[in-house]
Amino acid sequence: MKPAARKKPANAEGRIRARNHARILDAAITIFTQKGYDGTTIAEIAAAAGLPKANVYYYFKTKKAIYTTLVANLIDQWDAALDNLRSDRDPAEALAGYIRAKLEFSRLHAAQSQMFASEVVHGGRFLTRANLRHMHAITLEKVKVFRAWARAGKMDPVDPIHLFILLWGSTQYYADFEVMAVNELGRRRVRPADFDKAAETITAIVLKGCGVRTKPR
Amino acid sequence: MKPAARKKPANAEGRIRARNHARILDAAITIFTQKGYDGTTIAEIAAAAGLPKANVYYYFKTKKAIYTTLVANLIDQWDAALDNLRSDRDPAEALAGYIRAKLEFSRLHAAQSQMFASEVVHGGRFLTRANLRHMHAITLEKVKVFRAWARAGKMDPVDPIHLFILLWGSTQYYADFEVMAVNELGRRRVRPADFDKAAETITAIVLKGCGVRTKPR
DNA sequence: CCAGAACCTGACCAAAGCGTCAACTTTTTC
DNA sequence: GAAAAAGTTGACGCTTTGGTCAGGTTCTGG
Numbered sequence: 001m002k003p004a005a006r007k008k009p010a011n012a013e014g015r016i017r018a019r020n021h022a023r024i025l026d027a028a029i030t031i032f033t034q035k036g037y038d039g040t041t042i043a044e045i046a047a048a049a050g051l052p053k054a055n056v057y058y059y060f061k062t063k064k065a066i067y068t069t070l071v072a073n074l075i076d077q078w079d080a081a082l083d084n085l086r087s088d089r090d091p092a093e094a095l096a097g098y099i100r101a102k103l104e105f106s107r108l109h110a111a112q113s114q115m116f117a118s119e120v121v122h123g124g125r126f127l128t129r130a131n132l133r134h135m136h137a138i139t140l141e142k143v144k145v146f147r148a149w150a151r152a153g154k155m156d157p158v159d160p161i162h163l164f165i166l167l168w169g170s171t172q173y174y175a176d177f178e179v180m181a182v183n184e185l186g187r188r189r190v191r192p193a194d195f196d197k198a199a200e201t202i203t204a205i206v207l208k209g210c211g212v213r214t215k216p217r
Numbered sequence: 218m219k220p221a222a223r224k225k226p227a228n229a230e231g232r233i234r235a236r237n238h239a240r241i242l243d244a245a246i247t248i249f250t251q252k253g254y255d256g257t258t259i260a261e262i263a264a265a266a267g268l269p270k271a272n273v274y275y276y277f278k279t280k281k282a283i284y285t286t287l288v289a290n291l292i293d294q295w296d297a298a299l300d301n302l303r304s305d306r307d308p309a310e311a312l313a314g315y316i317r318a319k320l321e322f323s324r325l326h327a328a329q330s331q332m333f334a335s336e337v338v339h340g341g342r343f344l345t346r347a348n349l350r351h352m353h354a355i356t357l358e359k360v361k362v363f364r365a366w367a368r369a370g371k372m373d374p375v376d377p378i379h380l381f382i383l384l385w386g387s388t389q390y391y392a393d394f395e396v397m398a399v400n401e402l403g404r405r406r407v408r409p410a411d412f413d414k415a416a417e418t419i420t421a422i423v424l425k426g427c428g429v430r431t432k433p434r
Numbered sequence: 435c436c437a438g439a440a441c442c443t444g445a446c447c448a449a450a451g452c453g454t455c456a457a458c459t460t461t462t463t464c
Numbered sequence: 465g466a467a468a469a470a471g472t473t474g475a476c477g478c479t480t481t482g483g484t485c486a487g488g489t490t491c492t493g494g
Contacts, residue, residue, distance in 0.1 A: 014470075017471085033339075034339065035339065036254075036335075036339055037253075037256065038255040039253070039255035039256075039339075041450085041451060043451075043452095052472070052473050053453095053473085053474095054454080054472075055473070057453065057454080058471065058472075062453080063451095114339075117334075117338045117393075118253075120396050120397050121334045121394065122253055122331075122335065123396055132400045135401070136400050136403070139401050158421070158422065161402055162414060162415050162419065163422070165387060166387040166390075166419060168386075169388075169389065170383040170386040170387055172386065176338055177337045177338065179340060179344065179349075180337050180341075180352075183349045183352065184353060184356050185378055186353070198379050198382070201380065201383070202383060204375065205375065205383060205427060206422065207426075208425060208426045208428065209423060209426025210422060258481060258482085260482095269442070269444080270482095271443050271485090272443070274483065274484080275440090275442070275443095280482065280483090
């Protein structure tokens with residue numbers, strides 16, 4: 001083999017590799033979301049990416065490798081909205097910001113939310129223990145925030161995990177169960193105004209429901 | 218053909234037919250839930266039902282026929298919990314009852330809830346327009362109940378559809394996203410006590426959050 | 435008891451899909 | 465400009481799966 005110095009460093013991908021890698025993942029997430037892992041074919045992903053099927057295997061070893069790369073990306077994004085929740089913030093603003101951020105994610109990344117939902121509904125067979133531990137650890141950090149607010153008298157001492165489940169279930173619904181959301185909203189698609197109304201409604205119910213106050217009592 | 222009187226009436230199925238029909242559906246819902254429509258094989262359903270594969274085709278014309286029969290059954294069950302919501306009831310009791318009923322369904326029929334969730338997450342390709350119209354019509358009936366309570370000053374005039382989405386999203390989460398629920402609860406499975414705590418927490422937040430009062434002001 | 439109906443089933447077929455491969459083309463580097 | 469590396473791709477092999485079929489068995493009613 002020729003001198004190793006000639007080989008590109010692993011993180012210095014060429015522009016062709018980076019472009020095709022991204023194209024495949026973009027195409028894949030749309031189709032995995034619509035059809036699920038087993039209902040999606042490599043030929044469909046290739047066609048949507050504008051590449052011959054065999055070429056997909058040049059960039060990803062297997063179909064499962066494509067899917068698990070997407071799942072790993074989704075875990076990274078799951079964390080981001082939780083940054084709103086810091087104990088040094090006013091709980092009304094922090095919770096309102098979190099709800100808004102979660103709904104923005106549902107609105108702008110419906111496919112990612114749906115794909116993650118699909119994965120979890122089917123038992124999370126591609127979620128690793130490390131994925132689950134990570135998400136649990138992050139959540140426990142934020143549980144502390146809720147507890148700190150409760151100790152400071154800024155909100156009622158509601159069970160933080162069940163509160164998170166209520167927050168996640170309600171905000172993700174608009175993306176994950178879009179078919180039901182549009183049906184019940186009487187629309188063809190969820191509009192930005194619907195997301196605004198959702199943010200307003202969920203925020204009002206949660207703040208009032210958790211006894212959130214902007215001043216300590 | 219022999220005299221029609223000899224043929225059994227369509228609704229007087231023999232015990233063999235009824236038994237095998239039920240066995241196939243019971244087996245199917247478990248596997249469709251775990252693996253999704255495309256990930257499930259007729260051979261797996263047959264094995265779980267204790268029948269040879271070709272025999273399954275004696276009872277159901279196609280794989281899709283099995284699946285859509287299950288979906289139709291799920292629609293029927295979706296309605297039942299909503300019976301709690303009647304305008305002549307006290308809203309605190311009615312909403313608490315509805316939340317409790319939904320959580321009971323999640324606890325006792327997790328597979329059905331997950332299968333329906335999977336169907337919707339993937340765009341509801343096996344949900345018919347009639348299915349969707351039916352669910353929408355039922356919901357609109359209950360929207361009237363919320364509006365009647367608001368007019369009577371028994372609760373705040375929150376947006377009924379967004380409230381339903383919050384109720385559905387939070388109560389179904391324990392079944393649909395069981396993997397996440399157990400992970401965040403720090404458990405191996407969701408226990409009856411967790412459902413009790415969920416009922417208590419969701420009910421408290423929703424009643425307080427919606428300004429539900431047991432006496433008109 | 436027998437004929438008809440209902441039920442069962444092993445073997446089979448056609449189609450689909452994951453992944454491979456050898457040969458080719460393009461790009462990159464020296 | 466040439467060699468090496470990277471990228472491309474049509475054809476193919478193997479396996480799997482939905483569904484069929486012909487022939488068989490069991491059940492039911494007269």
